[in-house]
Amino acid sequence: MSGVSSPSTAAPKHRELGLSDHEYELIRAGLDRAPNDLELAMFSLLWSEHCAYKHSKKLLRGLPTEGPRVVMGPGENAGAVALADGWSIAFKVESHNHPSAVEPFQGAATGVGGILRDVFALGARPIAILDSLRFGELTSERSRFLFDGVVSGIGHYGNSIGIATIGGEVAFEAPYEHNCLVNAMAIGLARTDRMVRAAAVGIGNPIVLLGASTGRDGIGGASVLASAELEAGDEKRPTVQIGDPFEEKKVMELCLEALDRGLFVSLQDLGAAGLTSAASEMASAGAVGVEIDVAKVPLRNPDLAPFEVMVSESQERMLAIVAPDRLGEVEELADKWQSGFAVIGEVIAERVIRVFDGPEVVGEMPVDLLVDDCPLYDLAPLKPKSWDYPNRATLQSDDPAAILLSLLAAPTIASKRWVYEQYDSIVGSRTVRRPEQAEAAVLLIEQAGRAIAAAIDGNGRRVACDPYLGTIEAVLECAANLACVGAEPLGLTNCLNFPNPEKPTAAWQLTESVRGLADACRALEIPVVGGNVSLYNETEAGPIYPTPVVGLVGEVPDPTACPGSAAEPGDQIYLIGTPNLSLRGGELAKQRGELGFGLGEIDLAGARATLDSVRRLARSGSARALRDISDGGVACALAELAIASGTGLEADLPTDRDDCERAGLFGEGPGGFICAVAADQALPNELVATPIGELGGRRFVIRCGSLSLDLDPAEIEAAWRSLPDQIGARA
Secondary structure (H helix, E strand, O other): OOOOOOOOOHHHHHHHOOOOHHHHHHHHHHHOOOOOHHHHHHHHHHOOHHHHOOOOHHHHOOOOOOOOOEEEOEOEOOEEEEOOOOEEEEEEEEEOHHHHHHOHHHHHHHHHHHHHHHHHOOOOEEEEEEEEEEEOOOOOHHHHHHHHHHHHHHHHHHHHHOOEEEEEEEEEOHHHOOOOEEEEEEEEEEEHHHOOOOOOOOOOOEEEEEEOOEOOOOOOHHHHHHOOOOOOOOOOHHHOOOOOHHHHHHHHHHHHHHHHOOOOOEEEEOOOOHHHHHHHHHHHHHOOEEEEEHHHOOEOOOOOOHHHHHHOOOOOEEEEEOOHHHHHHHHHHHHHOOOOEEEEEEEEOOOEEEEEEOOEEEEEEEHHHHHHOOOOOOOOOOOOOOOOOOOOOOOOOOOHHHHHHHHHHOOOOOOOHHHHOOOOOOOOOOEEEOOOOOOOEEEEEHHHOEEEEEEEEOOHHHHHHOHHHHHHHHHHHHHHHHHOOOOEEEEEEEEEEOOOOOOHHHHHHHHHHHHHHHHHHHHHOOOEEEEEEEOOOEEOOEEOOOEEEEEEEEEEOOHHHOOEOOOOOOOEEEEEOOOOOEOOOOHHHHHOOOOOOOOOOOOHHHHHHHHHHHHHHHHHOOOOEEEEOOOOHHHHHHHHHHHHHOOOEEEEEOOOOHHHHHHHHHOEOOOOEEEEEOOOOOOOOOOOEEEEEEEOOOOEEEEEOOEEEEEOHHHHHHHHOOHHHHHHHOO
């Protein structure tokens, strides 16, 4: 075969590219020869952790993935669930952690662009974005730099392309100091019968590259940035992709119109590993082969070598399989939308990936070997014996009022208005509930005659305390947010952000977390329709907290009944449910330097029953405001209710024994809600609801046994809205 050689320097190169000696020998055996440099580069990417999931795939097989509303599940570009009248919702979450740590603006921006392409690759028009972000403490100049850059990058891309950023979360913890987490979630709307899969079919069908030209940006991004620990220095900066939301808008409209007209046989986005991944995975899914001619790829850098063309992660590109008699129509559409169009190959019967550079064959690999035969590894989990994460005490006071103000001012709990005001949350005119108006975002889907709700949640600190229970809590927290607006979960997507799985502690955390995710989803009957795994999130300074992030999409029959976050003076306040509130692993334990292993136990069956009751309450229209008890406990939930309502309140909290009074105020744990209803409004008898107080007055007063606090509402609002001051005071 012309152009395929076995240079003597190949052996040391495989280690530089992240392949082990064992993996290299498997490749040699599968090819029956040594790979050349182009082939080695392609194997290094597709056999990387980011693409092959070689340390996690066995665990993920245990997740429940089937449900009556599932249209597309794991294995596709995104998951999809059915609504009514032939419409489906597609959604997925992915990480862009290491690129954002290297170059925060472009790392976050291209993370948004990539997840949008995953959604419209199915034929779904993106309608919303959510983000889950984690940084080090705001006392750190580096963390402030990353925070500002990431938020700016998300706002730039989402606002420019015209898709609403409707919700998310931001947390600040010391273990994310050197390795921030940037998880982006996208939601799209599609006609179910017009959705397409990413499988190459039709022998002889042309392969068309659409969108932006190909450059050196992003080369090596998947294997270098997402499949190894992040090291200090600027040497990895060139591997961060460069995004152009206006180019993405053009290629998105081109693809959606082409799909609407039935011009594509299949469609795949070019993300991690670029052409290598897109072409190879399409061939694998269709049980065919492909030929690619890199000489036909439009280049931004004309001196790119063939291997660079194959592994470039330049953004805003899509790969389509088109029937020969429809090529002209696709080219006309590309001209209409002023987007790139190039026929770069074809589908073949022989199950190989054959790469040409003009007439010369420069690489040839079996599809199965490249895509499916990467070895999968068993983990060697070992439960740690000591708490090794930093936890510096910042709060010494025992005064409940001082504690509440300190909790409300904590950057993780404080209002994120500074963040979400940089995002357009209403473009598209679908947004019914936007940030801080309810516990979950709500979007009107007029085509299906109903609405959807979406939320994204996680808490790495609590997962570090107990990976199994902490992950269950993350699922319950997300489901609780949906229940507060009357939404029934239809499907779950996840992003599992963990340290190096080759280390025993991280392996144990990942194993226990996936077990918790599976058990929670089975108990709530929520199918997992897709997700992403991001491993090796650690640096020389140490690992991140193990951080599973879950995103849920649910159905809302009547958005006009959705409770909000604010109520009226004179409204009665109720505590719903019987939450097992504990100080272990909470924000107060963090501030007092008391973090360690262990969380409160969870009754999954009881939690589901409470969620069902709260969902019915929200749909009934009898609740004016409804929120779950989360970070900072009941006291913080009541404070946020009072702030949203612009008034004071007085409440007496139940407590069973003296030693849990502080937990009654500030303890955390799933299964509890705060509800405000008009004084003349009765709650359904089925609810486990305890009246605890009333909104109104000029003071904010809470009593719990022998503990009490009495504050001016202006004080609590000032603490809760202090995030811009904290950033500015240290900028």
